[in-house]
Amino acid sequence: MRTTYHVVVIGGGSTGAALVHDLVLRGFKVTLVERGELTSGTAGRHHGLLHSGGRYAVNDQESAIECIEENIILRKIAPGSFEENDGLFVAITDEDVAYLDKFLAGCETCHIPTRVLTAAQVKRLEPHINPQVKLAVQVPDATMDCWRLPMRFFATAKHNGADIRPYNEVIGMLITAGTVTGVRVRSHVTGQEYDLKADIVVNATGAWAEKVSEMAHARVPVKPTPGVMVAVRGRWCNMVINRLNKPSDGDIIVPQRGLSVIGTTSWTVEDPDRLGLPEDHVRRMFEKGGELIPAVKHAPMRAAWAAARPLIAEGGAQEGRELPRTFKCFDHKVRDGIEGLVTISGGKGTTMRAMAEATANVVCDKLGLDIPCRTKEVVLLPYWAYYQ
Amino acid sequence: MAVPIQQKSTGARALQAWFNPLKRSAGFLAFVLMRVTGIGLVIYLLLHMVVIGNLLRGPEGWDALVATMKSPAVLVLDVILIAGILIHMLNGIRVTIIGLGFGTSSHKGIFWTLMAVAALLLAYSGWLVFTK
Amino acid sequence: MNQHGRFGPTRPITLKILRYKPGFIDPPRYDTFQVQADPLMTVLDALEEIKATADSTLLYRHSCHHASCGTCGMKVNGREQLACVARLVDEGTDEVVVEPLGSAPLVADLVVDMTPFALHMAPSGMALVRDSEFMPEAERPAGVERYTRYEDCIECNICLSACPVANTNPGFIGPAGLAAAYRALVTGERPAAEVFAYVDHDDGVWRCHSAMECSAVCPSDVQPGHKIMALRRELVAYKVKRFFKRG
Structure with a gap:
């Protein structure tokens, strides 16, 4: 099915990659903007471990379970x-x-x-x-290739119709009566600024989530x-x-x-x-x-x-390794009374697909849609297909 | 803290010319030498045909030409020609050998050895040109 | 030097960076910035600092920061390098010139379009993962049939930029694509006839003029020039065999 809703995803890291893939499979019109090269934030820079979950099996079992499930799924897709x-x-x-x-x-x-x-x-x-x-x-x-694995998601999403725009930086949010209606973007290629209208804007900027959500006067507890x-x-x-x-x-x-x-x-x-x-x-x-x-x-x-890990510090005085490595999806309608904006942060490279699934579910809920996730089954295109 | 210093325009798009062996290794130098000597030899061949064409003008024209050819300036040009032939020929041997997949790992050594041979032969030919 | 004391005194280094944004910074120009470089500071570190503190519109490609993804190839003082492992002080100059790779269309600033490169790499048939040749004496654990690792080639486009032939023949498959075809042949990933069909033509294995600059600049020990020569040898042997079989 194909919806007429337009979702703008901010951030071309591994979460953004898996999210545009998920959203276009569910029939959304999707535009992704990333200020630099794709995966130039945290995504490309981690040590490249496809977690078994062992690292978190004692202290952070929610993360551990996410890891082993995604470990198996990613090898398959x-x-x-x-x-x-x-x-x-x-x-x-x-x-x-x-x-x-x-x-x-x-x-x-x-x-x-x-x-x-x-x-x-x-x-x-x-x-x-x-x-x-x-x-x-x-x-x-x-071991995963932190550039080529997300690029397989981008490649597949692009072939399914996603509009992926690296070198385009969000410099402001378009807000009408407490609702985010789009983003103001500056192209670092042409130096021009333009508006992108959206039914939902997703902030998938990881460690930069706080900086970006501040543009909509929303708060995200990312450290x-x-x-x-x-x-x-x-x-x-x-x-x-x-x-x-x-x-x-x-x-x-x-x-x-x-x-x-x-x-x-x-x-x-x-x-x-x-x-x-x-x-x-x-x-x-x-x-x-x-x-x-x-x-x-x-x-x-x-x-x-x-x-920079994008850790979520929800209250309390926890820091660094005490913080859970699981992810959270924030609907800012619920948190800050701001409609039209969703933030996904936390998590890790291994759980990129699960983070995307959770976020796309929130997007569907907000729009009153019930479209199943297909990313557990769809085998991804080779990464170089991004350039074809 | 990075500090911007000045902003100046340089005009044309400054992508480096491929003919520049600076900052490059021996193989690149060999490539440039091969191109330059190749072009030089083609130009020589054309000049040579023009010069030989003087035969058609009869013995006088030819004798005058031979006299010019014996002038020191032209003899220097002869040495340059010989250098071109030697470099092109010997590097051609290198390209043939490694081009068939042999001695690839020692291609730089082969190049410098052959160029040393070229230098020796050139010195000998120079001596011949100027003394005999 | 051992790893203790790798960091040391800083010194000021000026980066002269090519800037280009079609229709905006057009024609291109050079902008200069000064950074305080410690002995470990790479060209990429300097670009990151410039972007964060002096000019947020500066564009360059980067991802892994440890010479494994192949996105940050650029010309540093006229020679192709990965910005993430090119240390500023190692250049030995007070001014370091940073320019985009050649032989690929320029998008903006230091960013080149990787499409033509990808179109030459993709049909080579090289797999991303190969058998690991490290520690052949090591036993394998239950459930692991063979130790594998990623191929050496990180598809950074550096070899094409340094290749004098690729700079004048845009159709040339190029060192990386030919080296990849050789890998696909050696690993048996693709049938020999298919690999040879891909490389045996004017813009294929015969276009190379043995400048071997690709091997000299390769940051990932691929030695593409050497592989092109080996590919030729295999191709000639294949043709000779086929000729006598037919006769």
């Missing part, structure tokens, strides 16, 4: 897009070993398949692993929470190596292409455009990464960078 080598949660210290039972129980609750391996088995799988390794748990982690990552040359593991313990700095090494990416840290900033790159965080990646795989300490550095 984007075949050939992942390095499917599984992952290990390795115990190096006795304290790590003590975490095992909690971890296995959490994984079982969240339906994350696990297999416990002995130290000898782990060493045969990963020759560079810290020889102190005590044991490990195998989980279905994988940009960057983390530092370091890529070293060489592939020092074939499986994703996680630390078997509660989330902490430098607790993961994601092999990718010919690189190994060590992540990550956590702090909060006010402005997601000015993250900086704290020197001690870069050093800590080598130190903590070296506890998992000693060789990375001396591997040549290829790049060091920071990416």
Whole structure:
């Protein structure tokens, strides 16, 4: 079916990618505007882990369940897009070993398949692993390409009729009597400004959600929470190596292409455009990464960078890693009495499709439509189809 | 904090010319040399046909021409011609070898070796041109 | 130097950036900005700072910030590099000139249109994922039949910009596309006859003039020039065999 409703999506990250795909499949007329290149915010910059959910299985089970479900769905709808080598949660210290039972129980609750391996088995799988390794748990982690996976959503959406406009920045909201009726856009290609009328505007700008919603005098409790990552040359593991313990700095090494990416840290900033790159965080990646795989300490550095997680801080004094990694969709009619504006934020690359589904459901509800989501079944086009 | 300094116009679209071997590696230099010497040799061939055409004017014209050809300036041009032939010929050997997929990983070494050979042969030919 | 003490004193560096917006900044011009560069600051870091603090209309492509997505290829002091790993102080100049890639249509500022490139890459048939050749001694866990990894080529368009032939022959498949075709041949992803049909023509494998600049500038160890030569060898062998079979 095809509706006559026009939805404008702000933000060309992974959420925006999955959302335009979902909305055009449901028959909406969709325009996406992104101020820079597609996936130039947080989406392209994360370490590239397709989460099994293991990382959240103890402290944040809602996220963990989302992750394992989406992990399975994404492999199905984007075949050939992942390095499917599984992952290990390795115990190096006795304290790590003590975490095992909690971890296995959490994984079982969240339906994350696990297999416990002995130290000898782990060493045969990963020759560079810290020889102190005590044991490990195998989980279905994988590596994703943070540019090409969202681009498969964009490509498919474009072929289904979505109007995708990178290099077009929203500079204001069109508001009539408390209702958002569209956006004012500046094209950074031509330097011209223009209006885009919309029945619903979706703010899918992740860590920038607060900045954008402020244009409509709406409030979103998003805390940009960057983390530092370091890529070293060489592939020092074939499986994703996680630390078997509660989330902490430098607790993961994601092999990718010919690189190994060590992540990550956590702090909060006010402005997601000015993250900086704290020197001690870069050093800590080598130190903590070296506890998992000693060789990375001396591997040549290829790049060091920071990416801002869009964490939702709904009341309370929680910060950084204490915040849940799940996502939230805000209808500003309910929150701020502003009609026509929806914000989706939080979440992570792995849950991009689920975030889009939830948001498209809200859009449908607001317009009184009942159109089922099809993104769990539709296999995505190759990413280069975006250019055809 | 980034500071804008000045805004000045440069006129035409400043996309770099492909003929510029600056900032490039040995293979690019080889490519440019091949093009330049190739074009040079074609021009020489045309000039050569014009010069040979003087034969039609009879012995006087030809003798005058031979005299000019023996002048030092023309001898220098001869050396440049020989340089062009050597570079084009020897680099042609490189292109043929690696173009068939052999010695690709040492293409820079092959290039510099052949150019060293060209330089030696050129020095020898220069000596011949100016002394014999 | 080890990773401790990689950060060091900053120094001022001027970036001279090509600006172009059709009908707006037209003809193109250079704008200059000054940044304080520490030893780790990349060209991309500097562009981000300029965009955040001095000129929000500056356009450039970027995504992963660690040389894996291939979006931020540009000319830095006249040589093609990935902005995310090109360190400013490594250039050794007080002024660093930043320009868009050549041999691709210019969209605006440092952004080029990747469409022609994608149209040459797509039919090569190279898969995104290949068998991993790292640590051949490693055993595989239950459920993982083979260790895989992404192909080296990150489709950044840098090799085409550096190729003297591609700059004058827009129809040329180009180094990346030919190298990808070679990968598809080697992995068996596509039948040999199909791969050869794709590359055996004037704008294919024979257009290359062995400048090998593609291999020199490739940021991802693909060595496209070497692969083009290897592809020729395979093609010649294929043709010779076919000739004698027919005879």
